[in-house]
Amino acid sequence: MSASSAPPVPDWLRVPADANDLVTSVWPATAxxxxxxxxxxxxxxxxxxxxxxxxxxxxxxEDEVRAHARRTLAAFRAATAARGVQARVYYAGKAFLSTEVVRWVTEEGLAVDVCSGGELAVALAAGADPARLGFHGNNKSVAELDRAVQIGIGSIVLDSWIELERLSAIAHRRGVVQPVLVRVNSGVHAETHDFLATAHEDQKFGFTLAEAPAVVARIRELDSLAFVGLHCHIGSQIFGTAGFQESASRLVDVHAELLAGGDVPVLNLGGGFGIAYTRVDDPTPIEELAEGIVEAVARECEVRGIPIPNLAFEPGRSIIGxxxxxxxxxxxxxxxxxxxxxxxxxxxxxxxxxxxxxxxxxxxxxxxxxxxxxxxxxxxxxxxxxxxxxxxxxxxxxxxxxxxxxxxxxxxxxxxxxxxxxxxxxxxxxxxxxxxxxxxxxxxxxxxxxxxxxxxxxxxxxxxxxxxxxx
Structure with missing residues (x-):
């Protein structure tokens, strides 16, 4: 909605008791x-x-970034450890990237998610361990994929059939086995702005859930690729766990089906957790998010009689916003x-x-x-x-x-x-x-x-x- 078409005064805006106040949820703790x-x-x-x-x-x-990174990692590690599995948390390079910030978040234990050759170059220049990098994107170039394989990147998220075959050829030529995840659309749409919603069926990212078994079957046929799990992202600036719980139900269905053909060690549920931009925003505490999401996966796995996989998360803006x-x-x-x-x-x-x-x-x-x-x-x-x-x-x-x-x-x-x-x-x-x-x-x-x-x-x-x- 443009400023000209918005109401003169938003319904949520109130005259503050003090127009100089600093609302704790919006500002850094040191403000x-x-x-x-x-x-x-x-x-x-x-x-x-x-x-x-x-x-x-x-x-x-800097300390605010580090504190959010530590708190987020601790929350997901605690929630997964209680179920006997491990968690990996990725910092979203697209939110803000510089060599200093990469050093901050990796020193606090986070992996890093990149989605272009430029972001990969920044992460590497900062000294990030390539094995703790993940590479996203719907149109990674041959040069970008080749560079990622060359440096031994931890995982590449496959987004299309073309990319699958392209990456297989690159890894084969380099004589390596490249770990990959398959991005899928769960069909769950978090309550957010349409441009931020990334789990619609009619959108540029990923495969449908129905396509996933065939994609994974093809990966398993290839000596140069190693399938490690599914990846899903349901949106950004998300409050609450309802969307993640519904998405987990659908993902675990496919995850269980894929287990019949081999190991599926990881399930990446994305993230996109919201922050407060105004005094009325009420983001869900990260501990509540972590427990709610992990519990949903554990429940869905128990119903199907399958083990809980290791889990990965991408909190997004909540680390640095x-x-x-x-x-x-x-x-x-x-x-x-x-x-x-x-x-x-x-x-x-x-x-x-x-x-x-x-x-x-x-x-x-x-x-x-x-x-x-x-x-x-x-x-x-x-x-x-x-x-x-x-x-x-x-x-x-x-x-x-x-x-x-x-x-x-x-x-x-x-x-x-x-x-x-x-x-x-x-x-x-x-x-x-x-x-x-x-x-x-x-x-x-x-x-x-x-x-x-x-x-x-x-x-x-x-x-x-x-x-x-x-x-």
């Missing part, structure tokens, strides 16, 4: 205000971050009369859809707070918008901020750790912002920002550097 009202993340003030690195600026709380905060500086403020009894304040910032495409793509809702000070001004209905030449360039569709927001103020948007930097662009020739990691009162660049000079350097119509300025 606080100092004695002057300045937002601090991991002990680093927003004003200091702006003065050092400029704005817009992606800020990642809440750890991210984006800082912007306010450029202009403009009140707009929406109706006779409603006024909205448009707050324009120095970023926008080029650093966070999710509101434009999915109608995603975010929160915002003044970051450079606190204010006792009355809360005003606000829309935070970007600098791009698009009416849909909305950063935060609806929020209550102090009514005295002014040029030069800093605005912080929380829960931007996932799918913001990853989806960023140079629309309107705007350079991508840097990414800064904060920890124990210190900040450091982990991804350098771009400049206009960087963008011009790619323009083939530009003269060589030594000719610039010459007649």
């Amino acid at each position: 606080e205000r100092d004695d002057h009202g300045v937002l601090r993340i991991a002990g680093v003030g927003a004003d200091r971050l702006r003065d050092t690195f400029g704005t817009p600026l992606y800020v990642l709380d 809440q750890a991210g905060v984006t800082l912007y500086e306010v450029g202009t403020v403009k009140p707009v009369r929406v109706s006779d009894d409603l006024e909205r304040v448009y707050v324009s910032v120095d970023g926008g859809m080029s650093d966070n495409a999710r509101p434009a793509l999915y109608g995603a809702q975010y929160s915002a707070r003044l970051a450079s000070r606190v204010s006792d001004a009355d809360a005003a209905l606000t829309r935070v918008v970007g600098l791009h030449c698009e009416s849909g360039d909305v950063v935060v569709d609806a929020e209550y901020l102090p009514g005295d927001v002014a040029p030069g103020d800093l605005i912080a948007v929380p829960a931007t750790g996932a799918y913001c930097f990853a989806l960023s662009s140079n629309y309107n020739y705007v350079p991508r912002p840097p990414v800064v990691a904060v920890r124990d009162g210190e900040a450091r660049i982990i991804v350098r920002g771009e400049t206009v000079s960087d963008l011009l350097a790619r323009d083939a119509g530009m003269p060589p550097a030594d000719e610039e300025g010459t007649a």
Whole structure:
């Protein structure tokens, strides 16, 4: 839904008792205000971050990422150990990827999921163990598959008949046996935005459940491939376990059928667990998710009289989403009369859809707070918008901020750790912002920002550097 077609005030939005508050579920655990009202993340003030690195600026709380990784892994290990099996948890590279982040999550015990040659290169550059990498994607190139096989990748998720034969030939040529999973669509659709739903029958990923036995039979005929299990993904930003329980029932049916032809050591149930973007979002605690999903698999296996396989999970944004905060500086403020009894304040910032495409793509809702000070001004209905030449360039569709927001103020948007930097662009020739990691009162660049000079350097119509300025 575009901003123009949305209701002026969403039904869920309420005037806060304090327009300076920091809702715990939305912000990193270290978020606080100092004695002057300045937002601090991991002990680093927003004003200091702006003065050092400029704005817009992606800020990642390293300890928050690590804590989510540890907690998630512990939850799934505990739930599976209670049933006598093991769990592997994959970090979703597509949510946010840099060499530093790969090191953080692998040091905390996670495997890493990649879905392109570029993501594979980043994971390898970070020193990740190839055996703890998984490779997704519906159109992996021959070169990408060859590279993955060459480095001994842990598993490749097969997505089509063509890819099956293509990978078999590559592995045969290299004289190796490549472990593979088969992606299947369980037909279960999690309650989420249509563009995020990835378990419909009519979609680009995977095989139908009915096709799976024939696919696996073909894999088992080939000396160069080793079938290790099924993979399913039912969506993203999922709250609750109902969808996973129904999907598990359908998957275990096929899993049981496949056991007649050989071992099926792993069942990957995907993930896509949700996070809080606004104060009304209520994500399911990871321990409850882990127990509910694993119990569902155990129950379905018991009914069919088969052993529980080892399980794999891909939590998605829940590892890194809440750890991210984006800082912007306010450029202009403009009140707009929406109706006779409603006024909205448009707050324009120095970023926008080029650093966070999710509101434009999915109608995603975010929160915002003044970051450079606190204010006792009355809360005003606000829309935070970007600098791009698009009416849909909305950063935060609806929020209550102090009514005295002014040029030069800093605005912080929380829960931007996932799918913001990853989806960023140079629309309107705007350079991508840097990414800064904060920890124990210190900040450091982990991804350098771009400049206009960087963008011009790619323009083939530009003269060589030594000719610039010459007649």
